[in-house]
Amino acid sequence: DAMVIQNPRYQVTQFGKPVTLSCSQTLNHNVMYWYQQKSSQAPKLLFHYYDKDFNNEADTPDNFQSRRPNTSFCFLDIRSPGLGDAAMYLCATSPDRGYEQYFGPGTRLTVT
Amino acid sequence: DQQVKQNSPSLSVQEGRISILNCDYTNSMFDYFLWYKKYPAEGPTFLISISSIKDKNEDGRFTVFLNKSAKHLSLHIVPSQPGDSAVYFCAASDIRGAQKLVFGQGTRLTINP
Numbered sequence: 016d017a018m019v020i021q022n023p024r025y026q027v028t029q030f031g032k033p034v035t036l037s038c039s040q041t042l043n044h045n046v047m048y049w050y051q052q053k054s055s056q057a058p059k060l061l062f063h064y065y066d067k068d069f070n071n072e073a074d075t076p077d078n079f080q081s082r083r084p085n086t087s088f089c090f091l092d093i094r095s096p097g098l099g100d101a102a103m104y105l106c107a108t109s110p111d112r113g114y115e116q117y118f119g120p121g122t123r124l125t126v127t
Numbered sequence: 128d129q130q131v132k133q134n135s136p137s138l139s140v141q142e143g144r145i146s147i148l149n150c151d152y153t154n155s156m157f158d159y160f161l162w163y164k165k166y167p168a169e170g171p172t173f174l175i176s177i178s179s180i181k182d183k184n185e186d187g188r189f190t191v192f193l194n195k196s197a198k199h200l201s202l203h204i205v206p207s208q209p210g211d212s213a214v215y216f217c218a219a220s221d222i223r224g225a226q227k228l229v230f231g232q233g234t235r236l237t238i239n240p
Contacts, residue, residue, distance in 0.1 A: 019170075021170075055136075055232070055233070056232065056233075057131075057216065057230035057231060057232050057233065058171070058216075058230050060227060060228075063227075105170050105171070106170075107170075112222075112226035112227070113159060113220040113221070113222035113223075113226035113227070113228075114159065114176075114220070114222065115161060115173045115176060116173070116228060117173060118163075118170030118171045118172070118173075119170050120168075120169050120170050121168075121169070121170045123168070
């Protein structure tokens with residue numbers, strides 16, 4: 016089955032210790048997104064790649080970076096996690112912007 | 128500025144009855160609307176969408192209605208089943224403009240036996 020895969024599902028990191036979350040897709044979609052979701056809130060878009068073109072949201076902190084080495088993979092790097100970065104991180108893909116996005120299961124990040 | 132609003136944080140419905148989830152938006156440029164369902168510890172799952180050129184779209188037990196003049200959409204689930212218990216997010220996008228999905232805060236639907 017075509018899908019969006021996120022690893023790991025649960026990640027614990029220490030305050031200030033860099034962490035990388037990964038996402039892969041077998042849908043061959045052009046667009047990949049990273050969202051942050053805190054409990055009982057709407058998903059918040061951090062950035063997205065349209066093919067190789069990186070698009071950052073204006074309010075995404077510099078602490079968050081992303082890489083997309085090929086169509087299938089996209090990474091979220093948090094350079095110096097703070098306690099406020101504890102959240103669910105969702106990866107999504109879509110064939111084009113503005114339409115349905117298909118989400119992975121998410122990575123729950125805990126910062127100690 | 129919350130452009131997409133789901134004013135009911137929670138909704139409880141008896142199994143077999145109709146569930147109606149509501150969503151309001153403020154941005155008149157939005158022209159594509161979606162509903163997602165989310166179980167705990169999982170990512171949102173796409174349910175159904177509607178373009179602004181339509182006022183209704185139906186898929187099995189799920190129907191979405193769009194009232195452009197009122198800037199309001201609703202999701203009807205009939206009949207409601209226990210497996211429908213989840214958080215439902217509506218989302219909107221401007222497919223000719225910013226092309227990003229803007230999500231509402233979600234409504235937790237509980238189906239009671």
